[in-house]
Amino acid sequence: MTEKHSLTLTVNGQTRRCEVEPRMTLADCLREKLDLTGTHLGCEHGVCGACTVIVDGAAIRSCLMFAVQAAGTEITTVEGLADGDELSVLQQAFHDNFALQCGFCTPGFLTTAETILKENPSPTRAEVQSAISGNICRCTGYVPIIDAILEAADRRRKGEK
Amino acid sequence: MTASSPYIGRSVKRLEDRRFLTGTGRYIDDVKLPDMAVMAIYRSPHAHARIRSIDLSAAKALPGVIDAFCASDITMALPLIPLRLAPFKGFERFLQQPIARDKVRYVGEPVAVVIASDRYIAEDALDLIEVDFDPLPAVTSVDQAASGETLIHEDAGENMGTRYTVGRGDADEAFRNAPYTRRERFTTNRHGAVPMETRGMIAEFDPDTPLLRLHGATKVNFFNRRHLAAAFDLPEDAVELIETDVGGGFGARGELYPEDYLVPIASRRVRRPVKWTEDRRENLTATNHSRDIVCDLEIAATDDGRILGMRATVQGDMGAYVRTNGGVVASKAAQFLPGPYRVPSFSCDVQFLITNKTPVGTFRGPGRFEANFCRERLLDMVAADLNIDPAELRLRNLMEPAELPFRIGELVPGDVNATFDRGNYPSALNRMLDEVGYADWKDRQGEIIDGRAHGLGIACFIESSAAGPPETARIAVAPDGSIEIRTGASSVGQGTETGLAQICADYLVVDIDRIHVLHGSTTLVPSGGGTFHSRNTVMAGNAVRKAAEALRARSIELAALRWNTDAAGLEYRDGAVHRGDGGESVLSLTELAAFARSRGPDEALAADAAFDNEGKLSYSYGAHAALVAVDIATGVVEVKKYVLTEEIGRALNPAMVQGQAVGGLVQGLGGTFLDHMVYDQDGQLLTGSFADYLLPTSTELPEITAIALEESPSEFNPMGFKGAGEGGIVAVAAAVGNAVVHALNAHGIQINDLPITPDRLRAALRAAGA
Numbered sequence: 001m002t003e004k005h006s007l008t009l010t011v012n013g014q015t016r017r018c019e020v021e022p023r024m025t026l027a028d029c030l031r032e033k034l035d036l037t038g039t040h041l042g043c044e045h046g047v048c049g050a051c052t053v054i055v056d057g058a059a060i061r062s063c064l065m066f067a068v069q070a071a072g073t074e075i076t077t078v079e080g081l082a083d084g085d086e087l088s089v090l091q092q093a094f095h096d097n098f099a100l101q102c103g104f105c106t107p108g109f110l111t112t113a114e115t116i117l118k119e120n121p122s123p124t125r126a127e128v129q130s131a132i133s134g135n136i137c138r139c140t141g142y143v144p145i146i147d148a149i150l151e152a153a154d155r156r157r158k159g160e161k
Numbered sequence: 162m163t164a165s166s167p168y169i170g171r172s173v174k175r176l177e178d179r180r181f182l183t184g185t186g187r188y189i190d191d192v193k194l195p196d197m198a199v200m201a202i203y204r205s206p207h208a209h210a211r212i213r214s215i216d217l218s219a220a221k222a223l224p225g226v227i228d229a230f231c232a233s234d235i236t237m238a239l240p241l242i243p244l245r246l247a248p249f250k251g252f253e254r255f256l257q258q259p260i261a262r263d264k265v266r267y268v269g270e271p272v273a274v275v276i277a278s279d280r281y282i283a284e285d286a287l288d289l290i291e292v293d294f295d296p297l298p299a300v301t302s303v304d305q306a307a308s309g310e311t312l313i314h315e316d317a318g319e320n321m322g323t324r325y326t327v328g329r330g331d332a333d334e335a336f337r338n339a340p341y342t343r344r345e346r347f348t349t350n351r352h353g354a355v356p357m358e359t360r361g362m363i364a365e366f367d368p369d370t371p372l373l374r375l376h377g378a379t380k381v382n383f384f385n386r387r388h389l390a391a392a393f394d395l396p397e398d399a400v401e402l403i404e405t406d407v408g409g410g411f412g413a414r415g416e417l418y419p420e421d422y423l424v425p426i427a428s429r430r431v432r433r434p435v436k437w438t439e440d441r442r443e444n445l446t447a448t449n450h451s452r453d454i455v456c457d458l459e460i461a462a463t464d465d466g467r468i469l470g471m472r473a474t475v476q477g478d479m480g481a482y483v484r485t486n487g488g489v490v491a492s493k494a495a496q497f498l499p500g501p502y503r504v505p506s507f508s509c510d511v512q513f514l515i516t517n518k519t520p521v522g523t524f525r526g527p528g529r530f531e532a533n534f535c536r537e538r539l540l541d542m543v544a545a546d547l548n549i550d551p552a553e554l555r556l557r558n559l560m561e562p563a564e565l566p567f568r569i570g571e572l573v574p575g576d577v578n579a580t581f582d583r584g585n586y587p588s589a590l591n592r593m594l595d596e597v598g599y600a601d602w603k604d605r606q607g608e609i610i611d612g613r614a615h616g617l618g619i620a621c622f623i624e625s626s627a628a629g630p631p632e633t634a635r636i637a638v639a640p641d642g643s644i645e646i647r648t649g650a651s652s653v654g655q656g657t658e659t660g661l662a663q664i665c666a667d668y669l670v671v672d673i674d675r676i677h678v679l680h681g682s683t684t685l686v687p688s689g690g691g692t693f694h695s696r697n698t699v700m701a702g703n704a705v706r707k708a709a710e711a712l713r714a715r716s717i718e719l720a721a722l723r724w725n726t727d728a729a730g731l732e733y734r735d736g737a738v739h740r741g742d743g744g745e746s747v748l749s750l751t752e753l754a755a756f757a758r759s760r761g762p763d764e765a766l767a768a769d770a771a772f773d774n775e776g777k778l779s780y781s782y783g784a785h786a787a788l789v790a791v792d793i794a795t796g797v798v799e800v801k802k803y804v805l806t807e808e809i810g811r812a813l814n815p816a817m818v819q820g821q822a823v824g825g826l827v828q829g830l831g832g833t834f835l836d837h838m839v840y841d842q843d844g845q846l847l848t849g850s851f852a853d854y855l856l857p858t859s860t861e862l863p864e865i866t867a868i869a870l871e872e873s874p875s876e877f878n879p880m881g882f883k884g885a886g887e888g889g890i891v892a893v894a895a896a897v898g899n900a901v902v903h904a905l906n907a908h909g910i911q912i913n914d915l916p917i918t919p920d921r922l923r924a925a926l927r928a929a930g931a
Contacts, residue, residue, distance in 0.1 A: 023281065032279075037191035038184015040408070042357045043441040047851035050357060078184035091182040095174055098816045101824065102654020103181025104188065104357040104408025133860045136851070138357050138409050139654060140820060141827030142859040 007071050011036065012080030020067045026060075027051045029067035030077060038078040038107050042136065049135030052108040053077050059115040078107035081114065089160045090114060090152040099148035101139035108135050113149045123153060168663035168673055169880070172816035175659045176678070177652075186406040189361040189377030194434040197363065198227055200427045201283035202420070203273040203290045204443065205265035208299035208517035208844020209313065212263055212272065212292060219289040220275055225282035228431050229290070231273040232262040235426060240392035242417050245384055246523075247488030249574060251323030255314055255515055257482035259422035265294070266313055266481035267519050268846055269446025271419050276427050276435055299517040299844030303455055303476040306514040313481060313515050322479050322488075322513035327495060329570030330506030332461075335470030339461030343542060347535040348914045349894065351453035351478065352836035354524045355856060356653075358408020359439035360448060362420065364428035371399050373425055378402035379651045379681055380415020381691035386683050392422060404681030410653030411828070412523035412693070413449045416485045420447075445849050449487070449522030450838055453478035454494055456535045466549045468558050470506035471536075473498055477513050480520035487521045488513060493528025496572040496579070500536050501586045501623040501782055502558040509572070517844040523693070525825060526891040529624050530832065537620035537895035538912065541902060550603055551899070552594055555621055559586040581623065581780050584873045589806045590621055593784040596866055597804040602788070606903040613790040613799075616906070618899025620892040623782040626884020627699035627774055627877075630690040634704035636665060636712050637767035640758050642751035644669070644676045646708075649689010650701035651681035655886065656817045657697050661705045663813060664880070668709030671736040671750065686769075695884025698813050699779060700772055703878045707770035715768050720748045723756050772878075779875040779883035783807035785826075785896035787863070791904045793931055796922035798901055800830060800863040807888035808870040811881040815869065818885045822867035825889025831857040833894040837916050 004019040011034060018033040027044075030036045030053070039062055042050030046064040053062045054076040081088045087095065090113055100106045109132060116123060116131040123131065128149045129142075137145060180186045217229040232239065241256040260271045273290050277283035298311045305311070306320040313320055336342055362377035373393060378385060382402040390397045407414060420437055428435040439447060455476040461469040475498075477491025495509040524530075540558075544551040560567060560581070567581045594600070602617040609615070633649040646661055658678035666673040679685050680701075681692075690700060713733040720738035721728040724746070732739045738753065740746040748756070754766040788802040803826060812818045835855040839847040848854040867889065874881025898912040901922070908929040914921070 021281065028280075031191075035193075036184070037188075038186075040188065040358070041190070042359075043851045045441065045850055045852065048357065048441075078182075082183050087179070087182060094182055095178045098172075098175065098820050100175075100178060100181055101656065101820060102357065102407060102409045103177065103186050104654070106181050107184055110182070129859045129862065133858045136357065136856050136858060138355065138411070138828065138856070139824045141823040141825075141857075141865070142862055143823050143827075143865060144820065146859065146862075 005068055007067055009070055010074040012076060022066060022068050024067045025063050026065040026067045026070050027062035030062060036077050036079055040104050040107055042105065049112060050105050050108040052111045052135065054111050054115055057115065059112045076111065078110055081110055089155045093148040093152035093155065097144045097148040097151060099140060099144040105135060105137045109137065109145055116149065117153055117156060121153060121157060125150060166667050168666045169813055171814070173659060173663050173673065173814055175656050176662055177656065177658050188358055188408055189363065189405045190438045192363055192376055192405060194363060194365065197434040197436055198276050198278060198431055199280050199283055199436045200274055200276045200424065201280065201287050202271050202423065203287050204446065205261065205268055205270040205272050207265055207294050207296050208268050209297040210265050210294040211297065212261060212265065213295055214293045215273055216291040217273060220286040223282065223286045223289060225278045226275060226286045227278065228276045229273060229286065230430065232260045240422060242419065242484060243388050244483065245381065245485040247486060247492050249323045249488050252483040252488060254317040255322050255483045257419065257484065257520065259419035267517055268844060269443065269519055271423060274423055274427055276431050299842070301516060301518065301840050301842055301844050303478050303514045303516070306516050313517060320515045322483055322515050324512045325574055326508065326510050327572045327574065328508035330470065332470040332472050332506040332508035335506040336461045336472065339469050340464050341547065342459060342461045343539065343546060344457065344459035345539055345542065345913060347456045347458060347538060349452045349454045349531040349534055350915045351450050351838040352832055353448065353450045353838065354411035354413035356409030356411055356414055359441060359444040360414060360420065361438040362424050363434055363436040364425040365434045366425045366428035368429050371395055373399065374401045374403060375425065376403045377405055378415065379404050379407045379653055380410060380693060382651065382681055382683050383649060383689045384691060385417050385421065388417060389421065393425065402683045404651055407653045411525045412451065412527060414653060415651065416449065416522055441851060442849050445854055446519050446846055449484060450480060450519045451490055451521050451524035451527060452531060452832065453521060454491060454531045456494065458498065458535045458539050460539055460543060462543055464547065466543060466547050466554045466557055468502055468504050471499055471504050473509040475509060475511045478516050478518065478521065479513050480516060480518040482520045484520040484522050486523050489523050489527045490521055492573045494531040497529050497532040498536055500533065501560060501621055503560050503564065518840055525828065526624065526887040529622065529887065529891040530829065530894060533620055533622050533892045534894040534898060534915065537892065538898050541899045551619060552599055555590060556587055559590060559621065561587065578776060582876060584780065584782055584808055586621065586782055588872060589782055589808050589870055590784040592868065592870065593786055593804055593806040596868065597786040607906040613792050614904040615788065615790050616900045616902065616904025617786060617788045618896045618903055619784060619786045620895035620899060621784045622888065622892040623780050624887055624891050625778045625780050626695035627779050628694045629696060631771045631773040632690040632700035632704045633686045633688055633771045634701060634708040635686055635767060635769045636708045637765055638750045638754040640751065640755040642675060644671065646676060646678045646705060647685040648680050648701045648704060649686045649691065650697050651692040653692060655821065656814065657701065660698055660813050660817065661701060664702050664705045665709050668706055669712065669736060670734065695886035699878055699882045699884060700774065702813065702880065702882060703772035704770050706880060707772055708768050711768035711770055715766060716750060716753050719753045719757055719766060723748060774877060777877045779810060779877055781807055781809050781883045781885065781888050783870065783888055785892040787896040787900040789897065789900040789904055791901060793926060796919035796926065798834065798917060800897060803863040804866045805889065806868045806870055807885065808873050809885040810873060810875040810883035811871050812869050813882060818869045819867055821886050822869065822889035823865055825887060826865060826867065826893055827857050827862065829890040829893025830861060832915070833897045834916050834918065
C-alpha cells in the first residue's frame with residue numbers, strides 16, 4: 001500500500017509526472033504532489049463537491065478517485081480555466097454576479113458548471129439547479145451561482161469564450 | 162468625501178474574486194512551509210469515560226512518525242481555554258484544557274496527538290494508539306443534566322454551568338391580572354456553522370528565539386494572541402497570528418479551540434513547523450455546535466392582544482465544557498425574547514447546562530434565531546386564540562418610532578445600558594407585507610393547491626450589531642502611488658477587502674484599483690478588535706474612514722512642507738493637495754508619498770486610526786415571510802416564496818448586502834429543515850458526515866426577495882451603517898414554522914420543535930387523523 005507508483009497525467013494541458021502511493025487520492029495528488037491547491041477538500045467523502053475536477057471531460061470528485069486511477073487521463077482543474085490573465089466567460093460571470101463569497105467551494109462549482117455547459121449549452125434554470133445540487137455552498141444561498149451559470153451560457157451562445 | 166460618493170452605496174465588484182476564481186487563493190491547507198510535519202489527533206470515541214491508560218508505543222514505532230504525545234507528556238501547566246464573551250460567574254468551573262488528562266467528556270475530545278511526515282501516516286498511527294477507557298453513563302439532555310444524577314465535572318458538584326434571572330417590570334404581577342395567558346415549550350435543535358473549509362493551522366514554534374507564529378488564524382486574532390502568549394508564558398510580541406484566506410466562519414471559525422494549543426505544543430516538541438487540518442468528521446465533533454435551547458415561554462395579554470408580559474425559562478445545552486463564547490447562545494436568546502415589541506414586563510430564568518456533547522459556541526444570529534422562533538410561534542398562537550390577524554397582532558405590539566431609543570433593561574447580567582436605537586419597526590413589517598402580498602393571502606391560509614396545503618407565515622426580528630472593542634486601520638500611500646489599508650479586522654469571506662476599499666476610495670477620492678487591503682494578522686497593526694457580531698463594516702469601516710481623513714490632513718501637512726507655505730491655504734480634493742484658489746499647483750498622493758520618503762526613513766504618507774463605538778450598538782430589524790406548500794401525504798414542505806426586509810441603515814455595497822441576506826436565509830432554511838446534530842443515548846454523534854448531517858442545496862430554493870431598507874441610518878457613525886450579516890437568518894425558522902402551521906390549520910398542528918422534518922410532520926398529522 002505504501003509502495004510508490006510513478007504516474008503520468010495531463011493536467012491543464014501540461015504533462016505532469018509524480019510518484020504516489022496507490023492509496024493517495026487524486027485530490028491529494030493534485031494538491032500535495034503537483035501544488036495545484038485550487039482544488040479544495042470540503043468533506044473528503046464525496047458529498048460537498050468542492051474537490052470537483054474535470055477528468056476526460058467528466059466532472060469527478062477528486063477525493064473519491066485514486067491518483068493512480070487517473071493515469072493517462074486529461075485533467076482540468078480550476079487553475080486551468082482561465083486563458084492566461086483573461087478570466088473565462090464562466091469565471092467572469094461568477095465575478096459579475098457576486099456568485100462567490102469565501103471562495104472555498106467556487107473551484108468545484110466552476111468545474112461542475114463547465115461540464116454542465118459543455119453537455120447542455122442552453123440549460124433551463126431548473127436544469128442548472130439540479131446539475132449543481134451535488135455542490136454545497138454555505139455563503140451565497142446558490143441564487144447568484146445559478147444566475148452566473150445561466151448568464152455564462154447566454155454569453156457563450158453569443159460567441160464569447 | 163465628495164458629494165457624489167462614487168463607491169459607497171454601489172455594487173462594486175469584489176476585489177477578492179480573482180484569486181478565488183483562478184484557484185490562487187491561500188487557504189491554510191494550501192500553505193506549505195519548508196520541513197513541515199503534519200499532525201493528527203486521536204479523539205475520544207466515548208461521550209463520558211475515565212482514561213485508565215494510554216499506550217502510544219506502537220504509534221511511535223510506525224515509520225514516518227516523528228512524535229506522539231498525550232496529556233501526561235506535556236510538561237507545561239495545561240492552560241484553560243478562556244472565556245471571551247458572556248463570561249458569567251460559575252463558568253470557570255467548566256473550562257476545557259486542550260487535551261484530556263484523566264477523563265473524556267464528549268465524543269471528539271482530544272486525547273493524543275501524532276506528528277508524522279504526512280497525513281496518511283499520521284492517520285495510520287492513530288489506529289495504533291491504544292487507550293483503555295472506563296465508560297461512564299452519558300448525559301445527553303438538559304433534563305438529565307439538571308437532575309445531577311451523573312456529574313460530568315465532579316469538582317463542580319453540579320451540571321449547572323450557571324443560572325441567573327433577568328427581567329424588567331413586574332412580570333408576575335402582569336400575569337396575575339392578565340385576561341389571557343398561554344405557555345408553550347419550544348426547542349431549537351443542535352446544529353452548527355459548518356463552514357465549507359474546515360479549521361486548520363500551522364504552528365512554527367521556536368522556543369529559543371522565542372517566537373510562536375501561528376498561520377491560519379482569523380476572527381479575533383489579538384484576543385487569541387493575548388491568551389496564547391499567556392498560556393505559553395511568552396511576551397505578547399513573541400506570538401504572531403497570521404491570517405490566510407478563510408473558507409467561511411459564521412461564528413465558529415477563529416475562536417480558541419484545543420488545537421490552537423496542541424499544534425504549537427507539537428511544533429515546539431519536534432522543532433519543526435507542524436500543520437493540522439481538520440477533516441469533516443472531526444469538524445462535526447470538534448468545532449463548536451450551537452442553537453441547542455429548550456425554552457418554556459409564557460405570554461400575558463389583553464383580550465385585544467396587547468402584550469402585558471412574558472415569562473420564560475431558557476435552558477441552554479452547553480455541551481461538555483464552556484468554550485470562549487458558549488454563554489452567548491442562551492444569554493442572547495433570553496435578551497432577545499421580547500424582541501421589537503412593547504413588552505412592559507419580562508422575566509427569564511436562564512440556565513446553562515453541561516452535557517456530554519460537543520461544546521457550543523456561536524452560529525450566525527446566536528440566540529436571535531432561537532428567540533425569534535419561540536416568540537413568533539407563540540405570537541401566532543396568541544393571534545389564533547384571540548382571533549386577531551397575525552400581522553395586526555404584531556402591528557399592535559411593535560414599538561413605534563416615538564418609543565425609541567428604548568433601554569431594554571439588564572437582560573444579560575452586566576449589560577445595563579443595552580438600548581435599541583432609533584428605527585421604524587412597523588414600517589419594515591408593512592413593507593414586507595406589501596411585498597409578499599399578505600392582504601391576498603391572509604384569508605387563503607390552508608388552501609389546497611395542486612394537492613398541497615399552502616400557508617403564509619410571518620415573523621419580526623430585531624438584532625444587534627457592531628459590538629465589541631475598538632477597531633483599527635492604517636492607510637499608507639507608497640511612492641508608486643499604490644494605497645495599502647491594514648486593519649485588525651478579519652475577513653471570513655464576506656467581502657471585507659472590497660467594502661473597506663470602497664470607503665477608502667471615497668474618502669481619499671481615488672480610484673479603487675489603487676487600493677489593496679491586508680487584514681487580521683497581528684503583524685499588520687498594533688491592535689485590533691476582530692470580526693464577529695456583524696461589526697466589520699461599522700467598526701473597521703469607520704476606522705478606515707477616520708484613517709483616510711487623517712491621511713488627508715497628513716497630505717496637506719506634507720504639501721505645506723514641500724511648498725514651504727502655510728497649510729491654511731491648501732485644499733485636499735480629487736486625490737491631491739491643491740494650492741490657491743485656481744488650483745494651479747497640485748501635489749498628488751503619489752508625489753507626496755515620494756516626498757515623504759525623501760525626507761527620511763521614518764517619514765511616510767500614512768495615517769493610523771481607531772474607531773470606538775463607545776458601547777453603542779446599532780440594531781438592525783425587519784420582517785420575514787415564507788409561503789409554503791405542504792404535502793399532507795408525505796410531510797414534505799416546500800418553501801415556495803420568501804420575502805424579507807432588513808433595515809441596515811445604509812448599504813455599503815448593495816450586492817454584497819444582498820449576498821448576506823440570501824446566504825443567511827438559505828442557511829436558515831437548513832436550520833429549519835435539515836441541519837441536525839443527532840446524539841444517541843450513549844452520547845454518540847449519529848450525524849458525523851455530510852451523508853447524515855444535511856445542508857441546504859440548490860434544489861431547495863424558494864423564490865427570494867430580500868430588501869435592504871435604508872430608512873433609518875445609524876446615529877452612531879457618520880456613514881450610517883448598521884450590521885447586515887445576520888438579519889437574513891434570524892427569523893427563518895419563525896416565519897417558516899408559522900407558515901407550516903397556517904398551511905395545516907385544518908389539522909390543528911403546532912410546530913414547537915426544530916427541525917421540521919417530514920417524519921415529524923407526518924407523525925403529527927397521523928396523530929391528528931390525517
